[in-house]
Amino acid sequence: MRKSAELRKAEIVAAVLDLADQIGPDRVTTGAAASAVGVSQAALFRHFPTKAAMWLAVADHVAGELAMEWQRALAGTDNPLDRVTALMAAQLGQIAATPTLPMLLFSRELNVGNEDLRAAFRGLLMKFQALIVAELARGQDGGCLRREVAPEDAAVLLTSLVQGMAIRWSLGARNFSLIGEGKRLLEVQLRLLTVKED
Numbered sequence: 001m002r003k004s005a006e007l008r009k010a011e012i013v014a015a016v017l018d019l020a021d022q023i024g025p026d027r028v029t030t031g032a033a034a035s036a037v038g039v040s041q042a043a044l045f046r047h048f049p050t051k052a053a054m055w056l057a058v059a060d061h062v063a064g065e066l067a068m069e070w071q072r073a074l075a076g077t078d079n080p081l082d083r084v085t086a087l088m089a090a091q092l093g094q095i096a097a098t099p100t101l102p103m104l105l106f107s108r109e110l111n112v113g114n115e116d117l118r119a120a121f122r123g124l125l126m127k128f129q130a131l132i133v134a135e136l137a138r139g140q141d142g143g144c145l146r147r148e149v150a151p152e153d154a155a156v157l158l159t160s161l162v163q164g165m166a167i168r169w170s171l172g173a174r175n176f177s178l179i180g181e182g183k184r185l186l187e188v189q190l191r192l193l194t195v196k197e198d
Contacts, residue, residue, distance in 0.1 A: 009047050011037050013061045016054060021100035025107035030054065052114050059120035062098065066124060069094055070131060080139035081194075085186060087131055088162060092182040095166045099174065102166040129155045136193075145193050154193055161185055 003011070015036040019028045030051050034044040048054040073086035095101050104121075111118060132155040139145035145154075162182065169178045 005047060008037070008039070009057060010061075012044060012047060012054065013057050016058050017061075017098060017100055020104060020107075025100065025104045025109045028109075052116065055109060055114055055117045056120065059117055059124075062094075062101070063120065063124055065098070066091070066094055066128070070128070074131070080135045080142060081144060081190060083135045084132060084139075084158070084190070085183065087128070087135070088158065088186050089179055089183060091128060091162050092165065092179045095162075095169075096178045099170070102163075102170040105163075125159065129159050132158055144195055146195055149193060157189060158186070161189060 012033055016028055016033050019032055019036055023032075030044055030048075031041050033054065034041045037044070044054075048057060069090040070087060073090040074083055076086055077083055109117065133151045136145060136151035136154050140147050140151065165178060165182045165185070169176065169181075
């Protein structure tokens with residue numbers, strides 16, 4: 001039985017992510033992706049007319065997964081600090097579930113070869129950062145976070161924590177709990193931003 005076009009596209013995207021993790025994003029070719037799925041390169045091009053289109057489908061998939069996890073994180077609580085913690089854990093969890101993401105962010109494919117892909121990932125970062133900014137601002141309005149640090153600046157620090165942790169995890173052969181270590185360091189940063197009680 002032939003697979004639907006949507007199912008085949010999903011298989012190709014999954015194969016690209018798996019290959020990128022195994023051999024690095026810059027070494028993923030349309031031929032390798034087709035072979036991994038068990039189709040000809042011509043068949044792959046019926047679904048994705050160019051390599052750039054294939055990578056944009058990967059970005060769309062990642063964006064959809066992240067957005068779903070962000071919404072799940074925000075739905076769990078109304079407390080701004082708990083929501084920041086949940087968002088950060090969701091982000092780290094998605095990186096752990098898609099371990100090629102840190103490599104992809106620094107790949108030639110993203111930074112030189114495909115401007116649309118770079119714009120897609122930059123947009124994802126900005127969306128995540130905006131969610132963090134909103135919760136930090138709520139925390140300031142509620143009196144639990146210090147006002148002398150702009151929410152935008154604090155959000156950059158927190159999103160940089162995610163990026164730094166992801167790189168460390170990738171370079172360290174993934175030999176520590178990304179979520180556990182991330183939450184531990186997040187607690188340190190949040191303590192620095194929290195209003196001290198008398």
